[in-house]
Amino acid sequence: MTAPKVLISDALSPAAVQIFKDRGIEVDFQPALGKDKEKLAEIIGNYDGLAIRSATKVTSAILAKATNLKVIGRAGIGVDNVDIPAATARGVIVMNTPFGNSITTAEHAIAMMFALAREIPAADASTQAGKWEKNRFMGVEITGKVLGIIGCGNIGSIVADRAVGLKMRVIAFDPFLSAERALELGVEKVELDDLLARAEIITLHTPMTPQTRNILSREALAKTRPGVRIINCARGGLVDEEALAELLKSGHVAGAALDVFVEEPATANPLFGLPNVVCTPHLGASTTEAQENVALQVAEQMSDYLLRGAISNAVNFPSITAEEAPRLKPYISLAEKLGSFAGQLTETDIKTIRIVYEGDVAHMKIKALTSAAVAGLLRPALADINIVAAPSVARERGIVIEETTREKTGDHDSLITLEVETENLTRAVAGTIIAGTKPRIVQIKGINVEADLLPRMLYITNHDRPGFIGRIGTLLGENGINIAHMQFGRDFEGGNAIALVGIDQVVGETLLKEINTIPNVVQVKALTF
Ligand SMILES: NC(=O)C1=CN([C@@H]2O[C@H](COP(=O)(O)OP(=O)(O)OC[C@H]3O[C@@H](n4cnc5c(N)ncnc54)[C@H](O)[C@@H]3O)[C@@H](O)[C@H]2O)C=CC1
Ligand SMILES: O=C(O)C(=O)COP(=O)(O)O
Numbered sequence: 001m002t003a004p005k006v007l008i009s010d011a012l013s014p015a016a017v018q019i020f021k022d023r024g025i026e027v028d029f030q031p032a033l034g035k036d037k038e039k040l041a042e043i044i045g046n047y048d049g050l051a052i053r054s055a056t057k058v059t060s061a062i063l064a065k066a067t068n069l070k071v072i073g074r075a076g077i078g079v080d081n082v083d084i085p086a087a088t089a090r091g092v093i094v095m096n097t098p099f100g101n102s103i104t105t106a107e108h109a110i111a112m113m114f115a116l117a118r119e120i121p122a123a124d125a126s127t128q129a130g131k132w133e134k135n136r137f138m139g140v141e142i143t144g145k146v147l148g149i150i151g152c153g154n155i156g157s158i159v160a161d162r163a164v165g166l167k168m169r170v171i172a173f174d175p176f177l178s179a180e181r182a183l184e185l186g187v188e189k190v191e192l193d194d195l196l197a198r199a200e201i202i203t204l205h206t207p208m209t210p211q212t213r214n215i216l217s218r219e220a221l222a223k224t225r226p227g228v229r230i231i232n233c234a235r236g237g238l239v240d241e242e243a244l245a246e247l248l249k250s251g252h253v254a255g256a257a258l259d260v261f262v263e264e265p266a267t268a269n270p271l272f273g274l275p276n277v278v279c280t281p282h283l284g285a286s287t288t289e290a291q292e293n294v295a296l297q298v299a300e301q302m303s304d305y306l307l308r309g310a311i312s313n314a315v316n317f318p319s320i321t322a323e324e325a326p327r328l329k330p331y332i333s334l335a336e337k338l339g340s341f342a343g344q345l346t347e348t349d350i351k352t353i354r355i356v357y358e359g360d361v362a363h364m365k366i367k368a369l370t371s372a373a374v375a376g377l378l379r380p381a382l383a384d385i386n387i388v389a390a391p392s393v394a395r396e397r398g399i400v401i402e403e404t405t406r407e408k409t410g411d412h413d414s415l416i417t418l419e420v421e422t423e424n425l426t427r428a429v430a431g432t433i434i435a436g437t438k439p440r441i442v443q444i445k446g447i448n449v450e451a452d453l454l455p456r457m458l459y460i461t462n463h464d465r466p467g468f469i470g471r472i473g474t475l476l477g478e479n480g481i482n483i484a485h486m487q488f489g490r491d492f493e494g495g496n497a498i499a500l501v502g503i504d505q506v507v508g509e510t511l512l513k514e515i516n517t518i519p520n521v522v523q524v525k526a527l528t529f
Pocket of ligand 1: 076077078079098101102105150151152153154155156173174175176177205206207208209211212233234235259260282283284285286
């Protein structure tokens, strides 16, 4: 196997370069490349992995050129600079480092709060200019003030903890914050309007999503207390910058501290130059400690994926540990083949996919297996579908996916049964793994039939009558088709029967039609795996 190649296109700590090298991965460290989208598009096709911070915009245009890319690693938290649906559609795993810089970013928010409360940047500039304006700078005390946190996740919770330590009264708006967690943090959970009406300082800590974009809109800002101070160390675009500028000018907002901007790099902005506005150039995560943490972590995670198939902290795929990956691999192949089997037989719209995991396999990462089954199922219709994209593509098409796990009930230590429901029929196929690695079909439509899946196969359904096996063997032989194996099953003597024939050559349309004319044959289909 040739060594995977990774491009680092942002200013990651060089610690990442060393990790990649130590793991045997070729690495190109080009910290300024993220800002040059033409150059990035030109060379991205050479790489299996791309490590970034926030300066690299991974657009669908870049992804379209990323023909070898398998993983994007974000050394940090926010992945809003990556087109996740486009990456998913191409089967590219997108992973971040959800905790490595959270303390540092929370500390920056707290630093911004003090900077605002005591006007430290302006006082510093004035003092160093030799003005000694002791009477100009009258601050406010933090103790006892109401801090309103919008988004109380990892960073918001650390801010809350520090603020409680500073003797502030903390209220939080976060629809996903549980009452227990709020109690544990010592914060009061409130609705947004309540927070706007009560907070003397507001700090934002949500990700950028369609729901949070412009969460501090002109209307929302109008509901805030006169004299409010606003801090944004999350994402530009959460606050309406124009409206905030107007409210600062009118004096309704007493101060704003911003680390992030709608447009970055922010070289011009409606907030620049206004009184008591404190700005930093997206420095929230910029401490030696945090940068070391996220660089090491992202390099380890990307290496684990590229070298061992382990997935952690992916935003578009379930996690798989390095220990699980080799055990899961044959089951991924089985699930994909069962899906493919059903997909090749299904000509009408799929309504529901039901997958039952029984025995040992029920304790594995079934989300990953389901993705593989769905990819196999959809591939006959959508040739380029990949296992990362499959569940979202299925959902877009209105296909319902149901998963069930249960303990072993039959002969097999592990059994996966895939049932596909269309407008007209329901078809089920089940399989297991033999000898640790080999996928085998064990049941079709409730009929037991044990068959390994070869690259080329014939699937025949017929009425169980004498003479069929001889005729099919002769016909295939006469047409130069070599039979590798042939397995049969039936529901009862003289009832419905099925045959799975492993073959070495391609069976053309004419021969398929001829097989169909053998007495008692109901259906014949050439399958590929
Ligand atoms: N300035 C900087 O350098 C940095 C900025 N960030 C930003 O901070 C954001 C938050 O990071 P974490 O706390 O680690 O993320 P997190 O996922 O742990 O927390 C985000 C919280 O926001 C809440 N939330 C989501 N939608 C909401 C809504 N509509 N209204 C209110 N709350 C909502 C979630 O329930 C969650 O609790 C990141 O997404 C990133 O954009 C992160 C690191 C550094
Ligand atoms: O981790 C995040 O979400 C950040 O915003 C940090 O961005 P950066 O890596 O400093 O460009």
